[in-house]
Amino acid sequence: MNFKITKGGVTSPKGFKSSGVSTGLKKGNKKDLALVYSKESCNSAGVYTKNRVKGAPLIVTREHLNNSKAQAIIINSGNANTCTGDTGIKNAEEMCSCCADLLELKKEDVLVASTGVIGVQLNIDAIKKSIPDLVNSLSEDEHKNAANAIMTTDTVLKTVSLSFKIGDKTVTIGAMTKGSGMIHPDMATMLAFITTDINISTALLNKALKDSVKVSYNRISVDRDTSTNDMALILANGLAGNPVIDEENQDYQIFSQALNEINITLAKMMAKDGEGATKLVECKVINAPNEHDAEILSKSVICSNLVKTAMFGADANWGRVLDALGYAGVDFDINKLQLSMESSKGTIEVFKNGYPVDFSEDIAKQILSEDEILIIVNMNCGSCIVSSWGCDLTYDYIKINGDYRS
Amino acid sequence: MNFKITKGGVTSPKGFKSSGVSTGLKKGNKKDLALVYSKESCNSAGVYTKNRVKGAPLIVTREHLNNSKAQAIIINSGNANTCTGDTGIKNAEEMCSCCADLLELKKEDVLVASTGVIGVQLNIDAIKKSIPDLVNSLSEDEHKNAANAIMTTDTVLKTVSLSFKIGDKTVTIGAMTKGSGMIHPDMATMLAFITTDINISTALLNKALKDSVKVSYNRISVDRDTSTNDMALILANGLAGNPVIDEENQDYQIFSQALNEINITLAKMMAKDGEGATKLVECKVINAPNEHDAEILSKSVICSNLVKTAMFGADANWGRVLDALGYAGVDFDINKLQLSMESSKGTIEVFKNGYPVDFSEDIAKQILSEDEILIIVNMNCGSCIVSSWGCDLTYDYIKINGDYRS
Structure with missing residues (x-):
């Protein structure tokens, strides 16, 4: 409906x-x-x-x-x-x-x-x-x-x-x-x-x-x-x-x-509207074996300070996404994993079959400069889909929390 | 030795x-x-x-x-x-x-x-x-x-x-x-x-x-x-x-x-020397019932972005410390808990017996402006001691990670 x-x-x-x-x-x-x-x-x-x-x-x-x-x-x-x-x-x-x-x-x-x-x-x-x-x-x-x-x-x-x-x-x-x-x-x-x-x-x-x-x-x-x-x-x-x-x-x-x-x-x-945020970052884990694993992986990505600062910098630093998936505490087959990043400006694929995929840094910058970013983690080993939402980590987060007794 | x-x-x-x-x-x-x-x-x-x-x-x-x-x-x-x-x-x-x-x-x-x-x-x-x-x-x-x-x-x-x-x-x-x-x-x-x-x-x-x-x-x-x-x-x-x-x-x-x-x-x-850090922050949990709980609590405090930004701002915002203890996933008796903050410039007690302790914000600022800060969490229910170490979260962390493909 x-x-x-x-x-x-x-x-x-x-x-x-x-x-x-x-x-x-x-x-x-x-x-x-x-x-x-x-x-x-x-x-x-x-x-x-x-x-x-x-x-x-x-x-x-x-x-x-x-x-x-x-x-x-x-x-x-x-x-x-x-x-x-x-x-x-x-x-x-x-x-x-x-x-x-x-x-x-x-x-x-x-x-x-x-x-x-x-x-x-x-x-x-x-x-x-x-x-x-x-x-x-x-x-x-x-x-x-x-x-x-x-x-x-x-x-x-x-x-x-x-x-x-x-x-x-x-x-x-x-x-x-x-x-x-x-x-x-x-x-x-x-x-x-x-x-x-x-x-x-x-x-x-x-x-x-x-x-x-x-x-x-x-x-x-x-x-x-x-x-x-x-x-x-x-x-x-x-x-x-x-x-x-x-x-x-x-x-x-x-x-x-x-x-x-x-x-x-x-x-x-x-x-x-996260403190200091300039953009919404969604991590959607698709084709996951189950909801539990998908949720843990998805949250790990949106919670990573390094992913969040990369998003602030509109930097397609996908290694940080893989890193966050890696320490989430859930097993997965890296050779099946596909990673892509997307916004209203388009999509780039960055990782597939255990290897980096070549992409244009210029196009990546354009895509990631939008204010709503989607990181798609395709596990290729099931049919579950889970999204989590976060935001980028910016100078203003530090400003708001470094001197505001909230 | x-x-x-x-x-x-x-x-x-x-x-x-x-x-x-x-x-x-x-x-x-x-x-x-x-x-x-x-x-x-x-x-x-x-x-x-x-x-x-x-x-x-x-x-x-x-x-x-x-x-x-x-x-x-x-x-x-x-x-x-x-x-x-x-x-x-x-x-x-x-x-x-x-x-x-x-x-x-x-x-x-x-x-x-x-x-x-x-x-x-x-x-x-x-x-x-x-x-x-x-x-x-x-x-x-x-x-x-x-x-x-x-x-x-x-x-x-x-x-x-x-x-x-x-x-x-x-x-x-x-x-x-x-x-x-x-x-x-x-x-x-x-x-x-x-x-x-x-x-x-x-x-x-x-x-x-x-x-x-x-x-x-x-x-x-x-x-x-x-x-x-x-x-x-x-x-x-x-x-x-x-x-x-x-x-x-x-x-x-x-x-x-x-x-x-x-x-x-x-x-x-x-x-x-954490990225962008201006100070070392140690959280020492003392008189804990066991090492496991003490370690989880101690790490939760040094990991909190809100505690880290407060330390950057030299702000004795102890509510954020209590908050981080609270979501760590370990039970404790808040009415037994004592919190204090310390540096080479002195010590302030901020929380005791379930209630805030009055302290001078000026003295707190002086103490927290040093480059090595100790947050002491006294659980008053055992004899274990565990320290963890972290740093403050600063503008420079964002700068280093927002535009450096590291």
Whole structure:
């Protein structure tokens, strides 16, 4: 099925509102507090960082999601509320209860996420003072304020939506993410908030989210660092009115594909907006014996600092690609391997049958100077395909992280 | 035992000569071909890269070392002779046999190593033309020409020696290494050549080298990339005249310690001379429950791009250290953890008992502006200590790798 990504966001599905305000946590009066709200209770699911050090908001959200129900998410940027002990937990709880009071919900119906500097206590008073304004400015027509308020080093808003039909009912999914540095497979300093009006059981919502995160957010890397605060949350309020999806039927397959489309689109946007990045780099491993090996090889290539700097330099230094494949920890037959590099400007083959292939350095430079590069690794020993996405490593990455206490 | 590192090199032990000449593989008439030679046959051992893609010289050297005997090593820089198919193997063999003829050895007595660009056939004619000159200029008094000829992006010569007594016999170990980029645990783009006049069985020489590489070269990282060509080779010619070491007695322990001293010294030199690096960063995990966990945690910290850029910025951004510990994949109790950072200018404690510790940002800046930084992770739950060494990530790393076909 072909889905058409549109420019909406978390308020695109029926019954959702959002807002974003400034509390002063971020400098320069920038928006730093966001709220997503559904007028009906939602079946909800979450996927969390595997980092052993977990932020306070993550601990609180996981607890609040015990019953798989939620109706609002409050998110602040500028401070991760992590490594902040019991005080941090108390503050995360207070963000929820403060919102819940004004929205006439139980505090367990409110989820919480934070992103920003680690190890500094939240200015909870500033946040609490802003919550009435945050709640009052909730709107169906405006999703960009919220998307803006969750950004840290991001340079572009990351928000999309799409609609599709189940019978005669239109189902919509909307989403926003943030993430630029500290991005790595297994959920990095990224937050993803997905809203949908689909009618679906919590068990299948959970499964759909987990499966989708695996092939989207867990296949991108900016710098191999995974964060303490990452989560992807989905809220489904059922207002589309489709017959409830409670088995893995065709409706579920369509929803899963639509969710993948949303998440892969956002994942690629994150990779392309990686800290300091000038280009998106995709490594597609094709004709692999199995998904496991293909994923490991593909990730190894997009994670290599040497490949990333070569891409920055538009240098077809394919030896570094082979090197990254070699140390990935997966066996392969180098004599079957074919390597090529591709962009909208064309394709060059660089390695085949165990030997280098001659190519024009000038043409290679032209191809690699584009802002979306595809590295194709053809293993010629199976039929699996896996893509991972990363970006180049540039002077600006050093600048952003060498003197910004993020 | 306290060993005193001295400024010698591979010719410091009795009976060794070396030389280095220019063949034109490297631009600007730089030396790029080195030879190490012992007048007696040596018990020899090697440790090799775990990269699945292996350079031709590595394959040939491993074969020549089947009998654990060798008498010479020929090394070129400027070309890795890797991903070069059967032609590459033939060329590596030819480097050995050409040397062997002039030195009146069997070709199996000559080992070979290469470092430089991947995927380009060696200019074997240029090398063969230079071998007579290389052999003729062998000298006992000069080890720097050889050390120079194996450098790629290295900015300093890496060569050391030390002597110690076994009974009334003086035993000497000398060594040279190269390695700056593509450096990572499990043997990276690094070559290490160690000579010694100790009298030791091949079995124990093998064991001593393997154990020593584990705590030295395998505990450094510049950019998490491991190379196709890395090896550490040791030649022991027995000329010190000590009673042969053929059991793990006290003499063996002393030799092992001395070898560790040599290898750790060179490993730290490599990390400090990492591509673009301005400082050495050591992460020492103390009071750990076991060596395995301590090593994983320690390496995770020195490998994090975010920690590395923070060190470049002299920024005590300890949240990134905790983050790297968190995603290392090892369980620990964050409430027992203590973190501090240290240099010759002093120490600051930054995290304790689950909470941040207040510190002066000014003093932190002073401490972290030094060129050797120690990050101490006290786990408070055991007695193991493990150090790993890395460097900061700087603009120059991008410059070196963004436009240098290395």
